[in-house]
Amino acid sequence: MIIDGLSLIYPNGVKAIDKMSLNISQGIFGLLGPNGAGKSSLMKTLVGLQKPSSGQVLFNNVDIIRDPDHIKRTLGYLPQEFGVLPKANAFQLLEHLAILKGIKDKSFRKLHINYLLREVNLDQHASREVYTFSGGMRQRFGLAQALLGNPQFIVVDEPTAGLDPEERNRINGILSKIGQQRIVLLSTHLVEDVYQLCAEMAILHSGKLKITGSPKELIKALEGKIWARPAASDEAEIPDFSSVMIRKNFIGGESWITVFSENRPDGFQLQKPTLEDFYFCSIKNLI
Numbered sequence: 001m002i003i004d005g006l007s008l009i010y011p012n013g014v015k016a017i018d019k020m021s022l023n024i025s026q027g028i029f030g031l032l033g034p035n036g037a038g039k040s041s042l043m044k045t046l047v048g049l050q051k052p053s054s055g056q057v058l059f060n061n062v063d064i065i066r067d068p069d070h071i072k073r074t075l076g077y078l079p080q081e082f083g084v085l086p087k088a089n090a091f092q093l094l095e096h097l098a099i100l101k102g103i104k105d106k107s108f109r110k111l112h113i114n115y116l117l118r119e120v121n122l123d124q125h126a127s128r129e130v131y132t133f134s135g136g137m138r139q140r141f142g143l144a145q146a147l148l149g150n151p152q153f154i155v156v157d158e159p160t161a162g163l164d165p166e167e168r169n170r171i172n173g174i175l176s177k178i179g180q181q182r183i184v185l186l187s188t189h190l191v192e193d194v195y196q197l198c199a200e201m202a203i204l205h206s207g208k209l210k211i212t213g214s215p216k217e218l219i220k221a222l223e224g225k226i227w228a229r230p231a232a233s234d235e236a237e238i239p240d241f242s243s244v245m246i247r248k249n250f251i252g253g254e255s256w257i258t259v260f261s262e263n264r265p266d267g268f269q270l271q272k273p274t275l276e277d278f279y280f281c282s283i284k285n286l287i
């Protein structure tokens, strides 16, 4: 997928996407960015739910802004909010959605739905009403509906938000399998998930693309430049380091400050950089 000079201005004047250009290829592509960065706006635009103000998006060499039906035929989408679920069981709801997606052959439809329910570990719950599902089960159901029709491009918006570690691992396992044969665009606030799952990623901020690349390569640029030390309990502000401070966080109840610096600041220890360090450095314009 080639995104070229994409902009989206909402009717209230908010510029949610600002002249964005990006190439997304096979595998899981991670989108990171603070709240309001424009991740959902980008995703909704790519799946054809809203028209951009300007720019072009090519998928399989087809301009999907001009021909939105092309992407709709090869698209799966798991939105952030799944909306109100009708009183139907998992199989019935998938069958309804499959018909809407144009899967006409009844016997194929049944095989396909049963296959997808197995893929997301819900085959034991096919006849249970979806509104009774736990959060994790709903997200797995959401992935099954996104996979209806075997789409080549799947968009998933914060699929593991609010899930327990076991469910999060389960969803990530499903995503990793799905990403082997198609493009998966994954938006999340979990930096660690992007590090584990994505070969390529982008950081968005205020509607703009800040940086794109491979998580492992991006982190390399920070080697020898990330330093940390415990902060004194009364050390509320650290003016000396405010310009280079990445974050102040807690480890085992103890407060730590982490800074970006070419040279070792007094009292600081060198740290192995993480993708979270890179994320904060990027958002704070330190790199």
Ligand SMILES: Nc1ncnc2c1ncn2[C@@H]1O[C@H](COP(=O)(O)OP(=O)(O)OP(=O)(O)O)[C@@H](O)[C@H]1O
Pocket (backbone or CB within 6 Å): 010, 011, 012, 014, 015, 016, 033, 034, 035, 036, 037, 038, 039, 040, 041, 042
């Ligand atoms: N329908 C809308 N009308 C007007 N402004 C909107 C609309 N949807 C989003 N916005 C604004 O566009 C900007 C980008 O929002 P968006 O939801 O795309 O960000 P996000 O990166 O997905 O955030 P989050 O991580 O909180 O989901 C924000 O300033 C938001 O308030």
